[in-house]
Amino acid sequence: MSLHSSLLFSALCVASLSACAQAPDSGEAGAPAGTAVAEAAAPVGQIRTVPGTPEDRARQAIESISPDIQIDAIGPAPLAGFREVIVSGQTLYVSDDGKYLLQGSLFDVEARRDVSRAGVAAVRRRLLAEVPDEERIVFAPPNPRYTVSVFTDVECGYCRKLHQEIAEYNRRGIAVEYLAFPRMGPDTADFALMEAVWCAPDRRKALTDAKNGRPVPPRSCDNPVARHYELGQRVGLTGTPMIVTRSGVQMPGYLPPDALLSMLQQVEAAEAADADRGG
Template sequence: MRILVAIVAGAVSVAHAAVLADTSVEQRLRSVLGEALPGIEIASIRPAPLKGMHEVVLGGEVIYVSDNGRFILKGDLMDLKDKRNISDERRAQARITGLKTVPPNTMIEFAPPDTQHVLYVYTDVDCGYCRKFHQEVGTLNAAGIAVRYLAFPRAGVDSETFKKSESVWCAADRNAALTEAKAGKPVPAATCDNPVKAHYELGTRMGVRGTPALISEDGQELGGYVPAEQLIQHVRKGRS
């Protein structure tokens, strides 16, 4: 993201000159950023609490751009009066928005009879800490926390881990197949119309870099592996 911002900062003033003066601020900024970084996915643009600035959500990142499209500010925006991290709140909202696009039946869920909280987990079937986390899912379930897994094969599309993930998601019993894979046991090869690539691409847009990536139901990023008892406290508090 640091590289992205550096590129934008260098190119944005050049692109700005080509934008018509009578367009709205949002249209102007979309044009400026689009010319500076072709193909960039802008989730939203809206006025920022800072006068003369607009907030731009790029996947899981939040940046601030001057209304004239010339300057970019990268960093967290804090409200000292209300003691709020406004940027963190917007990142959480962006994660929730992204997760809402995922059909629930494409996730592998381990849930208690009476679910009180939901934890979203991007997982890699070959990741050591993912396997350690999976061993504690029963403890989380006992505390009323449902775990919803999304696939994130870190080695990327067409890797062996990606193919293994597809086999898990295409198994007749996906929960059992995932548990077997995380125990280091072979999973019979299988193919089907599966969500592994879609999960991976969404995770990439949301800024997932490692696994497990834990996201609470209110969109807070809880980090990587966290011991079950500590994680239970985080989830119950509503944030890390």
């Protein structure tokens, strides 16, 4: 799945998302999620900043490239003289005078970690926390040790593979909470099928049927599929299934049950170590 690039950087022009993802090499397992990024309360599609501040100049710089960009957070950066800006699940750095912009990972050599991921994780955590429980399709053991949110598509091969193993994830203490991401986009048969799943009397059965290629009766209702689709883009979805931990860390695509459990344990240990360091 790819983000359509603008002339400057892809994060500012998310146009379409259309592929399945198996674990790529650039996962975020172990990424710290403790660094806070200042979040501004603002109307939908806007972010409020105080005129004359570095945050305001950063906002204006981003919006000068495209006024339609939705900024999710602006705050201090670990790089002196810059603000950290979170856009579509990507970290950008804008100089305090609003003149320069950097995109990409920022690696702390001494701490040996990518410090650009913490802000993104914080935004993901906040946005996912806003999704009501009743909008999720949940497959969980009685007392889960871990809970992950999974943006899924019924047509995606790796999404289907994950769902075929759902009982094994549950046996390992992992609860899976599905959100909808029809990767073909609005006004497609894929989108309509996912709406039918979310409108079904038994969503769990309908989702399982759809992923097994069995028919799901068309239905319409007040459903969250469009909201989930937009949310997926805001949290930086680059492939389905997108697996996100409770702390906002993104897993690297599809992972078999044992591999996912191992990575969740690694993330937990890394976050505990980070907390001990006061990071």
